[in-house]
Amino acid sequence: CLPFLTLAQQTYVPDDNFEQELINLGYDSVLDDSVLTSNINTVGYLNINYTSIIDLTGLEGFIALTALNINDNAQITNVDVSGFNNLNSVNVFNNLQLTSLNLSNNINLIFLNCADNTQLTTLDLSNNTALTILNCQNNQITSLDLSGATALISLSCQENQLTSLDLSGATALISLSCQENQLTSLDLSGADSLTVLRCWNNQLTSLDLSGTSSLFSLLCNYNQLTSLDLSTNFALEELRCFGNQLTSLDLSNNFALDFLVCNGNQLTSLDLSNNPDLENLYCSGNQLTSLDLSNNTALRA
Secondary structure (H helix, E strand, O other), X not given: OOOOOOOOOEEEOOOHHHHHHHHHOOOOOOOOOEEEHHHHOOOOEEEOOOOOOOOOOOHHHOOOOOEEEOOOOOOOXXXXXXXXXXXXXXXXXXXXXXXXXXXXXXXXXXXXXXXXXXXXXXXXXOOOOOOOEEEOOOOOOOOOOOOOOOOOOEEEOOOOOOOOOEOOOOOOOXXXXXXXXXXXXXXXXXXXXXXXXXXXXXXXXXXXOOOOOOOOEEEOOOOOOOOOOOOOXXXXXXXXXXXXXXXXXXXXXXXXXXEEEOOOOOOOOOOOOOOOOOXXXXXXXXXXXXXXXXXXXXXXO
């Protein structure tokens, strides 16, 4: 009598490029559209960059994943990692045909880099409340809901199609890069910890910085600002506000300022008497008739 045999469970992997990469990584040995589930269901880290994968069927077998890299796969159109409860780090950048990224159930996700997926128009992060670092630059994203992103400390969302950005829930945010969008407004009311703000090349007509007392670097050039209130930004060291429509610029409370670029505005006067640490100054292309630099002994020639 023959003993009872139990067939080992297999995970279906129809994409030959995907399976070949699993062979290269030592998780499989024969290109036959399947891999032993026991070879992959305890894997914590998976790197499948530069592999020409089209179909990610079989990825669901990696149930223990905490970190996943799927970069530079030019033909992938869909990435669904919503089934990985332990996932905390995802790199899925420069996939030129990617149109869908599902992160809906990844409540433990801490780090996400999905930059340079130039066909990606939507990104739902409403359930990713543990997210601390988000890089989604150079996509076609039109809206970004970060209302629950209370742990977010760094956001890079530049070069998208955003027209508004509500950061009222992002109370831990330290660095924000949202330049080269189509922003007409920017809500920073909850960004008390913000130190770096890059928002150039948008369509901002106003910028409320009253709640950003920790700000030390502000790059708001090439917008449509007619005024800029910096009276509460005592820590400000770098200001680039060139290419706006400013008619005045009050820097009397910005004692730490050491880098100022305000050229290409409509300034008729510029008082720098309270900025003794100023080392770099660019103020051409205004309507200045005089400029007193007697207190600015740190200026570089």
